[in-house]
Amino acid sequence: MRAIKKIHDSEYRPIADLITYSPMPTQSLEMIDPFLFLNHHGHQTYPAHNRGLPFGPHPHRGMETVTFILEGDIMHKDSSGHESVIGPGGVQYMTAGKGLIHAEVSSDQFKKNGGDLEILQLWLNLPASKKMMTPNYIGLQKEEIPVLELDDAKVKVQQLFGEWNGVKGAFEGTFPVTMSTIYLDKGSKFEKDIPTEENIFFYVVRGKVTVNSQEVDYRQLVEFENTGEKIEVQATEKSVIILGHAKPFNEPVVAQGPFVMNSEAQIREAYQDYQNGKFGSWNG
Template sequence: MKTIKQIHKADYRPIADLATYSPLPSRNLKQIDPFIFLNHHGLQTYPAKNRGLPFGPHPHRGMETVTFILEGDIMHKDSSGHESVIGPGGVQYMTAGRGLIHAEVSSDEFKRNGGDLEILQLWLNLPAAKKMADPRYVGLQKNEIPSFKLDGGKIEVQQLFGEWDGTKGAFEGNFPVSLSTLYLESGSSFEKTIPEGENVFFYLVRGVLKVNGTDVLFRHLVEFGKEDEKITVEALEDSVLILGHAKPFDEPLVAEGPFVMNTQQQIAEAYEDYRAGKFGSWDY
């Protein structure tokens, strides 16, 4: 089985009135190449007539976002002309590439009525050769995402990228990566074989799992070694897990604010291009 190097508790980092927990990056873990950033917002309940999510227009370059909506919704709008509202169980995938401006806010309905909200956003790095790719965005509702069952139906797997058990992921990525959301009933279990040398992204959103014989609590990220191939998981409670794996890029990483590049000079160029209006704009 794969060795567990360390288990990282997500730090509490609130954003305005939004409860936010983040295990990556941290003082002890810079990245799990090419998985570079995770924010876990909620679970919390918003009252009626709320302000919703605080993520107004802001730029990005050189990376991608995968946004998991467990409860509530997100209205996405960007300078490439994309706009959508995605609800519970849905996922948004955005490639910033050479640069765009986007906003991630709550729908008018959610701000009017309130309700539960739990949303996670994972950043994927882009390889140097694709840092300046054209921006793109795809938002899918729950019923548009391929899924399959494990352990006699006790585990539901949403397949987002790559292929698992013959089910191809909903999104076509910019590099080979597997990424899934798993909903596990208490008492269920599964094994997964991950090619030796690939990095594993393993974040427990809800519940308690026994992973390769070690108990893992919710809001914890498991850091594995690259050697060996097998991961065994048993759900000690009803749980939600985000599981991914990919070959590391092993390239220099320079991240500053919303830009993720390979050199400090490229970061400076990103700021210059943004100020020069090269990321586009819209009447927000």
């Protein structure tokens, strides 16, 4: 059994009128290499004629985002020419690489009609060798993501990266990473062996579960030791989990605002390049 080091609570960090909780980074947990940052927006209900998500055009370099849409939608647009509206159950995967500008806002329909919203964004680091790669974006709707069923279909796994029981993930990662969104009925369970040398990202989005005999509530993140391989999960309530694992890069991480690099000099260069228009042009 994989040993648990600590269970971390999320910190409340509202953004405009958007309910937001973050379990990482916090005072108790900086990162779980190569998983850098998580924002959990909602659950909340927007009225009709709302302003929607507040994430207008902003730059990134040196990292990736994985965005999970549980309720509501996101309209994505970036300076590399990608555009999409992804709805409930869909996932967006963006590689910032050497730099782009993007906006993540609500669709016109959502702003007009309102509705439920719950969205999470996870930042993945990029290894030093790939920080200046060409930016990329893929947005997939729920129907386009393969699903694996466990425990007589009481556990449904959206396989995003890597493989599980022969089911290949929807996205090809820029480095070896395995990641799933897992939906569990009350009383259901699953187990998984994860190599000791890989770090685990385990976050409870909804509900309550028991992991290796420890209870974990929603909006809590589990930090594991690198001892043992097996994790055993049982759902005390109907639950949703994000589970990822990958080998750590063990490289210096210097993060400032939207840029994640390996040195202060590279951060200064990122700001300079952005100001000099090297992240592409933004047209509305």
